[in-house]
Amino acid sequence: MSVLWIGEQRFAAGLLWQRGEVSGRAARRTARESRSSWTVDVSGQTGFVDDAEGPGGTKPLAGALMALLRGRLRGEETWIAFVEEDGEDGTEEKRVGVVRCSGGVLLADGDEVFASAEEVAEAVDPAGLEGAVVVATPGLADRFPDAVEVDVEGLLQAAQELDALSAVRTGGASRKRVVWLVVFAVFGTAGILGWANRIEIGIRLGWVEVKKEEERPRVVVGIDSRRFLAHCRDEIARRELGLAGFDRIGVFCHAQYRMDENVGAPWSLAGRPVLEVRWQLRDALEPRVYVGLAEARLEPWFWRGVSDVGQAVGFAPLPQVLEQLDGVDRQSRPEFRARIDRLLALRGFRIDYVKERPGVEVVLETERPLSEAVALVSAIEGLDVVSVAFEDGRWRFEGRRQATQSMFQDEFAILAAPLAQAAPPEDRVKPERAVS
Numbered sequence: 001m002s003v004l005w006i007g008e009q010r011f012a013a014g015l016l017w018q019r020g021e022v023s024g025r026a027a028r029r030t031a032r033e034s035r036s037s038w039t040v041d042v043s044g045q046t047g048f049v050d051d052a053e054g055p056g057g058t059k060p061l062a063g064a065l066m067a068l069l070r071g072r073l074r075g076e077e078t079w080i081a082f083v084e085e086d087g088e089d090g091t092e093e094k095r096v097g098v099v100r101c102s103g104g105v106l107l108a109d110g111d112e113v114f115a116s117a118e119e120v121a122e123a124v125d126p127a128g129l130e131g132a133v134v135v136a137t138p139g140l141a142d143r144f145p146d147a148v149e150v151d152v153e154g155l156l157q158a159a160q161e162l163d164a165l166s167a168v169r170t171g172g173a174s175r176k177r178v179v180w181l182v183v184f185a186v187f188g189t190a191g192i193l194g195w196a197n198r199i200e201i202g203i204r205l206g207w208v209e210v211k212k213e214e215e216r217p218r219v220v221v222g223i224d225s226r227r228f229l230a231h232c233r234d235e236i237a238r239r240e241l242g243l244a245g246f247d248r249i250g251v252f253c254h255a256q257y258r259m260d261e262n263v264g265a266p267w268s269l270a271g272r273p274v275l276e277v278r279w280q281l282r283d284a285l286e287p288r289v290y291v292g293l294a295e296a297r298l299e300p301w302f303w304r305g306v307s308d309v310g311q312a313v314g315f316a317p318l319p320q321v322l323e324q325l326d327g328v329d330r331q332s333r334p335e336f337r338a339r340i341d342r343l344l345a346l347r348g349f350r351i352d353y354v355k356e357r358p359g360v361e362v363v364l365e366t367e368r369p370l371s372e373a374v375a376l377v378s379a380i381e382g383l384d385v386v387s388v389a390f391e392d393g394r395w396r397f398e399g400r401r402q403a404t405q406s407m408f409q410d411e412f413a414i415l416a417a418p419l420a421q422a423a424p425p426e427d428r429v430k431p432e433r434a435v436s
Contacts, residue, residue, distance in 0.1 A: 001013065001014035001015065001049040001050050001052050001053060001055060001113075001358055001359070002014050002052075002053055002095065002097075002113040003053040003054065003055055003058060003406075004061065004083070004085040004095060004097055004113070005085055005086045006061070006083060006085055006086060006097075006152060006155065006156075007086070007152040007153065007155065007156045008086065009059075009156055009159070010055075010057075010058045010059075011058055011059055011060070011061040011064065011097070011159070012038070012040075012049055012055040012058040012059070012060050012061065012165055013060075013061045013062070013097040013099075013111060013112075013113045014049060014097075014111055014112060014113050014358065015040075015047035015048060015049045015060055015062060015111045015358075016034050016036065016047065016048045016049065016108060016109075016111075016357075016358050017045050017046070017047045017062070017106040017107065017108050017110070017111060018030065018045055018046045018047070018048070018108070019045065019105060019108075020044060020045065020046070021041055021044055021045065021046050022039075022046040023046070027039060027046065027168060027169070028168060028169070030046075030048055031048055031168040032260065032262075034048050034050075034357065034358055035050055035258050035357075035358065035359065036048035036049055036050050036168065036358060037049075037050055037051040037167060037168060037258070038050075038051065038055050038056060038165040038166065038167060038168065039165065039166060039167075039168050040060050040063065040162075040163055040164070040165045040166065041163065042060055042062065042063035042066055042106070042162065043063070043066050043067075043104075043106075045105065045106055047060055047062065047063075047106070047111070048168075048358070049165065049358060050258075050358050050359050051258075052359060052403075052405045053405050053406055054406065054407070055165050056164075056165060056166075056167065057164050057165065058164060058165055059159040059162045059163075059164055059165075060162065060165065061083060061097050061099065061111075062099045062101075062106050062111045063159075063162045064155050064156075064158045064159040064162060065081045065083070065099050065101075065135070065150075065155070065158075066101065066106070067158035067159070067161050067162065068150060068154055068155055068157075068158035069081070069101075069135065069150075072148070072150070073133055073148070077101065077102075077103050077104035078101065078102050078103055078131060078132045078133065079100075079101050079132050079133040079134070079135055080098065080099070080100045080101075080129060080132050080133075080134055080135070081097075081098070081099045081100075081101075081134075081135040081136070081150070082096055082097075082098055082120065082134075082135070082136040082137070082140045082143075082144070082147075083096065083097040083098075083099070083136075083137050083140075083155070084096050084097075084117065084137050084139045084140050085097070093115060093116040093118075094116065094117070094139075095113055095114065095115055095116070096113070096114045096116065096117055096119075096120050096140065097111075097112070097113050098110075098111075098112045098113070098114060098120060098124070099111050099112075100132075102132075109355035115330035117139075117140060117143065119330070119332050119333075120140075121143065122332045122333075122334060123332065123333050123334070129144070133148060134146065134147040134148065135147065135148045135149075135150055136148075136149060136150070137149070137150060137151075137152060137155075138151065216408045216409070216410065217408070217409045218406050218407065218408055218409060219324050219406070219407060219408075219409050219412050220324065220325050220326070220404045220405070220406055221322045221323060221324055221325060221404065221405055221406075221407060221412060222322070222323060222325045222384070222402065222403065222404045222405070223255050223256075223321055223322060223323075223384045223385070223386065224321050224322070224323045225255075225321075225377075225378065225383060225384055225385040225399070226378045227319075227321045228253070228255050228273060228318070228321040228385060229374045229377060229378050229385060229388070230374070230378075231253075231273065231318040231319050231321065232253035232273075232275065232318065232374075232388050233370055233371060233374045235253075235275045235316060235318055236251060236253075236275065236370065239275070239277075239316065241277055243279045243294055243297055243298075243312065244290070244293060244294075244297070245281060245282060245285050245290040245293070245294075246279035246280060246281050246282065246290070246294060246310070246312060247279065247280050247281075247282060248277065248278070248279050249278050249279060249280050249391070250276075250277070250278040250389065250390070250391050251275075251276075251277050251278075251389065251390040251391075252275070252276040252277070252278075252387065252388070252389045252390075253273070253274070253275050253276075253318070253387065253388040253389075254273065254274050254276065254386075254387050255273050255321055255384075255385065255386045255387065256271050256272070256273065256322075256386070257269050257270060257271065257272055257273070257274045257276075258270070263305070263313055264305060265303055265305075265313075265315050266303055268419060269302075269303070269315060269317060269419075271411075271415055272317055272318075272320070272415060272419070273317070273318035273319070273320065273321045274315055274316065274317050274318060275315070275316045275317075275318060276313065276314070276315055277313065277314050278311075278312070278313050279294070279311075279312040279313070280310060280311055280312075281294075281309075281310025281311070281312075285310070287308060287309060287310045288308075290310065291306050291307075291308060291310065294306045294312050298312065298314050301314035301315060301316055302315055302316050302317055302419065303315040317418075317419045319418075320415060320416050320418075322412065322415060322416070324412070325404055329382075330401060330402065330403070331382050331401050331402070333361075333401070336361070336362075336382065336383075336401050337353060337362075339380060339381065339382065340362060340364075340380060340383070343376065343379060343380055344364065344376060344377075344380075347376060348366050348367065348368050349364050349365065349366045349368075349376075350364070350365040350366070351363075351364055352364075352365070357398075359386060359400060360386065360398045360399070360400055361399065361400040361401060362383075362398075362399050362400070363396060363397070363398050363399075364377060364396070364397040364398075364399070365394050365395065365396050365397075366394065366395055367393065367394055367395075368395070370390075370395055373395050373397070377397050377399075382401060382402045383399050383400075383401070383402065384399055384400050384401070384402050384403060385397055385398070385399045386398050386399060386400065
């Protein structure tokens with residue numbers, strides 16, 4: 001996703017749109033599956049987006065266009081809009097938001113951001129514009145014959161009708177989780193530590209104001225994929241991943257871990273590179289015998305959880321893989337795909353280009369050993385690898401074109417600092433479920 005400055009106002013672009021409104025448990029499930037942190041409802045549809053550029057409090061660009069064009073197009077409900085972000089003409093490339101609507105419905109993969117108008121021209125098939133009204137802001141209108149020009153002021157006024165993006169609700173506490181909260185309340189020290197942890201979380205997520213945003217310097221960062229892949233490979237190699245009586249059901253490396261309410265891992269791991277391993281007790285075995293053995297065996301892990309039904313998970317932080325950048329030379333989508341095909345198509349990889357996964361453009365799968373797969377994937381220039389997984393006998397690498405994200409400098413400093421080897425007391429709570 002991206003946050004675009006349009007008319008000196010921030011707009012969220014690159015949302016994944018559902019065909020109807022989604023709420024409650026369904027919204028939480030969709031957010032988990034799409035790795036989204038923020039949501040908004042627009043004209044009977046719900047959009048989801050990740051936290052890559054801090055979209056909290058912004059209005060959705062697609063929603064503003066829906067509100068603006070509803071009256072201007074006189075019943076025409078199939079359109080494609082091109083909106084250029086602020087910037088000095090001729091001094092730098094300006095990103096372009098592209099939104100597609102068919103029959104009054106925002107398309108699931110029809111909310112995209114391109115690095116420049118030239119990239120849009122390369123990616124958009126002229127045949128795809130047939131039968132749709134083409135809408136563009138003034139700087140782009142000349143590029144499209146018969147385009148309807150919309151002014152930024154009208155877009156800003158239309159945005160006033162919309163709700164801002166809000167964080168996806170994680171739902172109420174279960175009875176078991178309430179019991180643990182009561183335990184924390186009884187033991188004062190743990191309660192104080194838990195509250196301190198929540199204050200730190202609040203600062204990082206913007207719930208607690210430390211200083212005004214404009215006073216907090218920001219940095220531009222990106223993922224060093226070669227470093228991430230090397231740390232992932234090395235940590236897996238040095239760990240003992242076997243667990244007596246349990247089947248290993250998944251091994252995952254996350255470049256920037258997103259919290260999962262079903263796992264209960266500590267908030268101190270949020271946004272960091274981590275190794276996650278999941279196990280399941282074999283059916284014929286007795287949980288009350290093997291759960292204690294598993295807990296003892298997983299003691300060296302930074303954080304671990306074993307449920308009373310035999311689900312287990314272990315987490316280990318990896319060295320930081322975010323680096324400060326001045327910017328990146330973003331590839332066009334055709335160039336990106338051609339480079340991957342050229343390097344991997346004949347080397348035992350299955351290549352799947354995806355459109356409906358925010359933050360993921362390509363999924364690479366192979367049965368090669370991890371060390372060989374890492375060497376080949378690391379050779380791809382301009383690829384951000386966001387996760388690595390081993391499931392069903394195959395390694396899976398999820399990635400996207402190289403991109404940057406903006407964050408506060410103090411947040412980056414927190415993420416860059418290594419975690420302590422042992423989890424703090426408030427992070428050792430036995431989770432409601434160890435594995436989703």
